[in-house]
Amino acid sequence: MAADKWAPWPGCETLEYRSADGDAIRFLMLAGAKARMMPPVALTMLPVPAANGSRFLGAAHVERIVSMPVAFPGSFDGRSDLRQWARVLDPTRGEGTLTVVDGANPGRFLRCAYDSGLDDLEEHRPDVNVGALLFRAGFPYWLDGTEQSISVSQGSAVRRWFPFLPLILGASDAYGLFTITNLGDAPAYPVLTVLGPGTDVTARNVTTGQAWTVTGLVPDGSTLVVDTRPGRKAVRLDGANVFSRLTAPSQLWALQRGVNQVELSIAATSAATLATLTWRQTWLAA
DSSP states (O other): OOGGGGSOOTTOOEEEEEOTTSOEEEEEEOSOOBSOSOOOEEEEEEEOTTSSSEEEEEEEEOOEEEEEEEEEEOTTTTHHHHHHHHHHHOGGGOOEEEEEEESSSTTOEEEEEEEESSTTOOOOOSSEEEEEEEEEESSOOEEOSSOEEEEEESSOEEOBSBOOOOOOOOSSOEEEEEEEEEOSSBOBOOEEEEESSEEEEEEEETTTTEEEEEEEEEOTTOEEEEEOSTTTOEEEETTEEOGGGBOTTOOOOOBOSEEEEEEEEEESOOTTOEEEEEEOOEESOO
16 A cells, blocks of 8 residues: 555644554544544533523533544455454443554543444545544543652652652651642542552642541552542552552542642551552643
8 A cells, every 4th residue: 555645644643542452553644633632521500590691610521522534444455454443443342542653742642432433434445545533532631651650668769750858767667748740731640559568558648638548458569559540440459459448538639730749658668668659641632
């Protein structure tokens, strides 16, 4: 197939969709993409009795459908490629990711599932066809391709991406007070991974006043993961569900836009204990 037929239009981008199973296909995007630059919003307005207009009460971002005009493989020359597209795009395999490969923000991606486009493809040419793929994203924000992280241990601190305040460390406890600057457009949802030993792991966003605690022991060599991401919230010890070990008032908090002061404490640690907080900044637009 001639290479020029697969060249993106000037100013457009190359994207990749990766299924939940890890299979991937790439699209050569044409002009006319829709809904990449802002998620839809739901406004809450209250009519004012016996007065003109309404009062603004609030707003929320809701799920988005992104439309991507692309060059499809030809219905004859590219039949095997089209079959591969169908397998990778099949939403019954679960939610995948739509990633910018070449563009203004390479690596930025959207968690989404295929909605439509290949099902009603019009086959006009044997070598190449054009159409649009629609993807539905329940979490409507684009995520950075690069993950940020900070690590805390009993006797040392590993700095990555953002500086933080000095740690205060006891003989058998790990305590960290540090600052994270979320430069994104929306809250970022962290994942904390703790390599034992330790007990009673507590993480607090001092800026928002929210905190969570996982009680009990994390044995030596075991791994506790607390995932706060929407749709993926979980508390697991060596892969087993221990969500019930969260204390009753716990809130799986997010990093708000701007500066966040974060406090982390773990009791009964050793030199082998290591806690790592990771997150991706979130954006309204690709």
